[in-house]
Structures are given as structure tokens and as C-alpha cells.
Amino acid sequence: MLSYLLRRTAILIGSLVLAAVALFVLLRLLPGDPANALLPVGATPEQIEAARRELGTDASLPAQFLTWLHDVVTLDLGKSLISTLPVGPEITARLPVTVPLTLAAFVLAVLIAVPVGVLAAARAGRWYGPVLNAVAQLGIAVPAFWVGLLLITAFALRLRILPAGGFPPDGWGDPGTAIESLVLPVVTVALVMSASLIRYVRSATLGVLGADYLRTARALGSSPAQAFWRHGLRNAAVPVIAVLAMELATTFLGAVVVESVFALPGLGSLLVRGISQHDYPVVQGVMLVSTATVLVVGFLGDLAQRLVDPRLRQRGAS
Amino acid sequence: MSKRLHLYIGLVLVLIVAGAVLVSYLWLPFAPDDTSGGRLAPPGGDHLLGTDKLGRDLLTQLLIGGRIALGTALGAVAVGGVLGLSAGLLAGFATRWLDDAAAVVLDILIAFPTLLLAMLIVAGSGASLGTAILAIGLAMAAIVARLVRVLVKQVLGRDFITAARVAGVSWPRIVLSHVLPNIAPVLLVNLALQAGLAVLAEASLSYLGLGTPPPNASWGRMLFEAQATVLTSPVAAIAPGLALVTLVIGMNLTADGLRLGVSDADR
Numbered sequence: 267m268l269s270y271l272l273r274r275t276a277i278l279i280g281s282l283v284l285a286a287v288a289l290f291v292l293l294r295l296l297p298g299d300p301a302n303a304l305l306p307v308g309a310t311p312e313q314i315e316a317a318r319r320e321l322g323t324d325a326s327l328p329a330q331f332l333t334w335l336h337d338v339v340t341l342d343l344g345k346s347l348i349s350t351l352p353v354g355p356e357i358t359a360r361l362p363v364t365v366p367l368t369l370a371a372f373v374l375a376v377l378i379a380v381p382v383g384v385l386a387a388a389r390a391g392r393w394y395g396p397v398l399n400a401v402a403q404l405g406i407a408v409p410a411f412w413v414g415l416l417l418i419t420a421f422a423l424r425l426r427i428l429p430a431g432g433f434p435p436d437g438w439g440d441p442g443t444a445i446e447s448l449v450l451p452v453v454t455v456a457l458v459m460s461a462s463l464i465r466y467v468r469s470a471t472l473g474v475l476g477a478d479y480l481r482t483a484r485a486l487g488s489s490p491a492q493a494f495w496r497h498g499l500r501n502a503a504v505p506v507i508a509v510l511a512m513e514l515a516t517t518f519l520g521a522v523v524v525e526s527v528f529a530l531p532g533l534g535s536l537l538v539r540g541i542s543q544h545d546y547p548v549v550q551g552v553m554l555v556s557t558a559t560v561l562v563v564g565f566l567g568d569l570a571q572r573l574v575d576p577r578l579r580q581r582g583a584s
Numbered sequence: 585m586s587k588r589l590h591l592y593i594g595l596v597l598v599l600i601v602a603g604a605v606l607v608s609y610l611w612l613p614f615a616p617d618d619t620s621g622g623r624l625a626p627p628g629g630d631h632l633l634g635t636d637k638l639g640r641d642l643l644t645q646l647l648i649g650g651r652i653a654l655g656t657a658l659g660a661v662a663v664g665g666v667l668g669l670s671a672g673l674l675a676g677f678a679t680r681w682l683d684d685a686a687a688v689v690l691d692i693l694i695a696f697p698t699l700l701l702a703m704l705i706v707a708g709s710g711a712s713l714g715t716a717i718l719a720i721g722l723a724m725a726a727i728v729a730r731l732v733r734v735l736v737k738q739v740l741g742r743d744f745i746t747a748a749r750v751a752g753v754s755w756p757r758i759v760l761s762h763v764l765p766n767i768a769p770v771l772l773v774n775l776a777l778q779a780g781l782a783v784l785a786e787a788s789l790s791y792l793g794l795g796t797p798p799p800n801a802s803w804g805r806m807l808f809e810a811q812a813t814v815l816t817s818p819v820a821a822i823a824p825g826l827a828l829v830t831l832v833i834g835m836n837l838t839a840d841g842l843r844l845g846v847s848d849a850d851r
Binding site: 277280281284288289292293403404406407408409410411412415416418419423519522523526527537538540541542544546549553556557 | 689700793804808
């Protein structure tokens with residue numbers, strides 16, 4: 267386990283560095299001069315030169331990269347081209363919206379998907395097994411922003427029981443209002459996420475239901491439910507856990523879009539604003555934080571998978 | 585039985601959208617910029633679905649949105665398919681450190697979710713339909729390349745490849761007559777799934793204002809505009825969503841039907 271942990275950590279660090287390089291190169295290769303974002307239309311060459319010097323984009327690419335990497339490692343993500351505020355604190359200020367939204371939606375999606383997916387597989391012969399499967403099939407074809415739009419129409423505009431969007435300016439200072447404004451976004455992201463999760467849980471369960479050890483457990487006198495809960499669930503969990511880590515990353519991405527639907531001041535709306543204003547440092551900062559999160563979550567998912575399945579641990583050791 | 589059903593329902597849904605798009609090239613109820621109907625007219629009469637807040641006919645907008653959605657699907661699959669297939673073939677034939685390097689690079693590229701990668705490219709080159717298609721296609725290429733790499737490795741390990749080598753068949757010929765036909769079915773299923781994802785990605789980008797710019801009516805953009813007037817004209821907020829779901833679910837079911845057919849043929 268220790269040698270696996272060391273190797274996997276090395277891969278994680280390697281991919282973080284490579285991701286940073288890729289992000290840097292990609293943003294530099296793209297057409298469009300960030301200096302233009304600072305300047306009015308029709309700026310003189312001298313002004314453009316001065317702006318480039320101020321941004322540091324007049325240096326050679328490797329030199330720019332080293333400067334940037336040094337800044338990143340010391341947690342300095344630069345300043346926004348538009349607001350001239352430092353990007354780091356701006357990102358931190360938005361985490362209290364995005365993190366609770368992502369985590370709550372993820373937990374809700376798992377709470378919906380596991381029982382529904384297991385039922386869809388275990389009751390494939392009854393009428394509601396295939397129906398649940400069809401609903402999940404439908405769910406993965408529905409874009410998150412449309413679900414949000416429909417929920418806003420129903421619960422905010424027609425029934426008027428929840429806010430249509432926005433977040434209290436003092437954040438979590440007033441927890442009640444903050445929670446109220448996150449209910450619809452959380453449900454939106456969770457519904458969309460659970461659709462694809464249900465399909466994974468269903469196929470993992472189907473794979474386990476035909477297994478020999480369940481038949482043996484049945485022969486030894488367990489009821490079908492007992493056999494499944496004691497022996498099947500843990501086996502079905504192994505492939506699902508690998509998917510869960512990826513799904514958490516996708517949930518985060520879903521949150522990025524849904525934040526715009528509900529006008530929430532989170533990371534997603536910061537990213538969208540950064541992109542439409544060509545605010546490179548903001549885009550770079552948010553992308554870096556998101557990519558790092560996705561990679562670290564994938565790392566934790568791999569470790570969790572080994573904890574659940576001793577066979578994987580042994581294979582790694584031999 | 586069931587796999588046929590998936591395939592047929594999927595194809596029918598896709599063909600409904602494709603048919604409507606074909607019709608739109610021959611006939612549109614109104615000119616796209618005709619605002620003679622007045623703002624937010626209710627459905628019925630001349631304007632079957634009513635008009636939007638600028639007075640444009642909704643059915644016309646919906647049909648033009650269909651062109652954009654199908655165009656995105658075809659364009660992104662072409663870009664992602666060609667690039668992904670070439671990169672995947674090269675990586676599949678690579679050995680030792682080159683192969684390890686290819687695997688790590690592809691893993692990292694995939695760690696950037698499609699939508700984020702597309703947003704990154706839009707950030708640099710500005711929002712337009714072409715950029716969106718290219719961006720979605722590039723993001724798709726990484727996923728296709730990883731799949732192709734694994735498939736090629738599997739095929740290259742089979743005995744008939746060794747036999748062909750022994751018989752003196754050249755590598756390009758082996759790729760054309762042995763590798764490609766063997767990976768085609770699985771690749772086709774994946775591309776059908778990716779087409780649906782591409783349509784969803786373009787709609788999301790356009791909803792966020794990072795895709796097709798106005799006045800072109802992408803379904804994502806129509807939904808964004810309808811959000812402000814959802815109580816006065818609910819049809820504008822429902823019709824583009826239904827069209828989107830119809831097309832995507834059609835593509836998903838087609839992929840499902842094909843996949844079940846492929847795994848049957850293997851047995």
C-alpha cells in the first residue's frame with residue numbers, strides 16, 4: 267500500500283505540474299493580446315508596449331512561465347485586468363458559495379442515485395425497474411440550465427416559496443437566507459448529476475446480482491435483500507467509487523453553469539465573467555484551482571477504491 | 585428486441601430534428617429578422633409558437649436553432665473524430681516511454697472537463713459558433729484518442745496481426761484493413777454519444793453567452809433570452825428545451841442501440 271501511495275502521489279504531483287504547463291501554454295498560444303483588454307480601441311504602439319511591460323508579457327515565454335510558476339507556488343495568482351484586485355482573495359471570497367453548492371448537490375445526487383439505481387437493477391422484472399431506467403436515460407439528455415429554468419418558474423415565480431436567484435450580500439452572516447437561496451441550485455445540480463449516476467449504480471448492481479457468491483449466500487439461507495446488503499453492496503461499490511470521484515468533478519462543473527442561471531456569486535460566474543471580459547489572470551486562476559481540485563479528487567477516489575477492495579491492494583503489492 | 589427498439593426510437597428522434605432542419609433550408613414560416621408579429625405574441629394564428637421579445641417568429645428561430653445544433657454535432661464529431669483517431673492511432677503504435685508519455689498526457693487532457701476546455705479556448709479567441717465547434721471538437725479529441733489508443737493496443741495483441749506481419753503486410757495496410765475495421769464499431773458508438781454531449785455543450789456555452797452570438801438563434805441562447813419572460817411566454821422557455829432533449833436523447837438511444845448490437849456481435 268505504501269509503495270502504491272508513493273507512486274500515486276508522484277503521478278499526482280507530475281500531473282499538477284503538467285496541467286499548470288498546459289494551462290499556461292494554452293492561454294499563451296491562443297490568439298488575442300491580453301494587453302488589448304487594458305487599452306481603449308486605437309491605442310498607440312507605445313501604449314501597447316507599456317501595457318505589455320506592465321503585464322510582463324514582453325518577456326520570453328519560458329521566463330514568463332517561471333515567473334508565473336513562482337507566483338503560483340507562493341499562492342499569488344496575479345491581479346484582475348479589469349478590477350485590478352488580486353485574483354487569489356477574489357477566488358477565496360467565492361468559495362463559500364461554490365463549495366457548499368457542489369458538496370450538497372453531490373451528497374443529494376448520491377442519496378437519490380444509490381437507492382434508485384439499486385432498485386432499477388433489482389426490480390428489472392417489475393414495471394418500475396425499466397421506468398426508473400428510462401427516467402435516468404431522459405435525465406442525462408436534459409441540460410442543467412433548463413432544469414434550473416423550469417424549477418425557477420415553478421417554485422420561485424409560480425409558487426413563490428423560494429428565491430429565483432441571488433445570494434445574500436453578507437454571505438453566511440444570515441444562514442437561513444443563504445440556505446434558502448441555495449436550495450433550488452442544489453436540487454438542479456443534484457437532479458442532473460443523479461441521472462448519470464443512476465446508470466452507473468444500476469449497471470454495477472446488475473453485474474453483482476448474477477455473481478456466484480450471492481447465489482452461495484442465498485443457498486446458505488440469506489434472504490435476497492440480506493445477501494445483497496451484506497455481500498453485494500460492497501462489491502457493487504468498487505466501480506461506482508471510481509466514477510464518484512469523476513462525478514464530483516462534474517458536479518463542480520455543473521455548479522459553474524447553474525451559478526449563472528441563479529445569479530450566484532460563485533467561482534463559475536467569476537469564470538464566465540473573466541472569459542467574456544478576456545480577463546486572463548482571472549481565467550487562469552479559476553482554471554488552475556478547478557483543475558487542481560479535479561486531479562486531487564481523482565487521487566482520493568483511487569485511494570478510496572483500494573480501501574474498499576482488498577483485492578486491489580494485494581494486486582498492487584505483488 | 586429491446587436493442588432494436590433503442591436504435592429505432594433513437595434514429596426516429598434524430599431524423600425528426602434532421603428533417604425539420606432540411607425543411608428549414610427550403611422553407612421558413614417567416615424571415616429570421618421579420619419582427620412584424622409584434623413582441624411576445626401568444627402561440628396560434630400566423631405564429632404557431634408565438635413570437636419572442638423582439639417580435640421574431642419562435643418557430644423560425646427554433647428551426648434555425650436546429651441547424652446550429654446539428655451543425656455543432658457534425659462539426660465537433662468531425663474535428664474530434666479525425667484528430668482523436670489520428671492521435672490515438674499514433675499513441676497506440678507507440679511503445680515504451682513514448683506510450684507511457686502519451687497515456688499520461690491524454691489522462692491530463694481528460695482531467696480538463698470538456699466544457700472548461702471549451703471555455704478556455706473561447707476565452708482566447710472570442711465567442712462564435714466556429715470557435716465553439718472547434719473547442720468542443722478539440723476537447724472531444726482527447727477522449728476519442730484515449731479510447732482509440734486502448735482499442736488499437738487490444739487489436740495489435742491479436743494473432744491475426746502477427747500473421748499479417750509474418751506474411752509481409754506493410755503497417756499502413758495493416759492499419760487500413762485490420763485495425764480500423766476492428767475498432768470501428770466501438771468508435772462509432774462512442775462518437776454517437778459524443779455527438780449528444782457536443783449538442784449539450786454548445787447549448788451550455790450559448791446559454792452562458794460564450795457560444796453562438798446574436799442574432800443567431802442557438803437553442804441555448806433562446807433559453808437564456810426566454811428566462812426573463814418565462815411567465816408571459818412560457819412556450820419560449822419550453823420549446824427550445826424540448827427540441828434539445830429530443831435531439832440529445834435521440835443520439836443517446838442510437839448510441840445505446842448500436843452498443844448493444846456491437847456487444848451482441850462479439851458473442
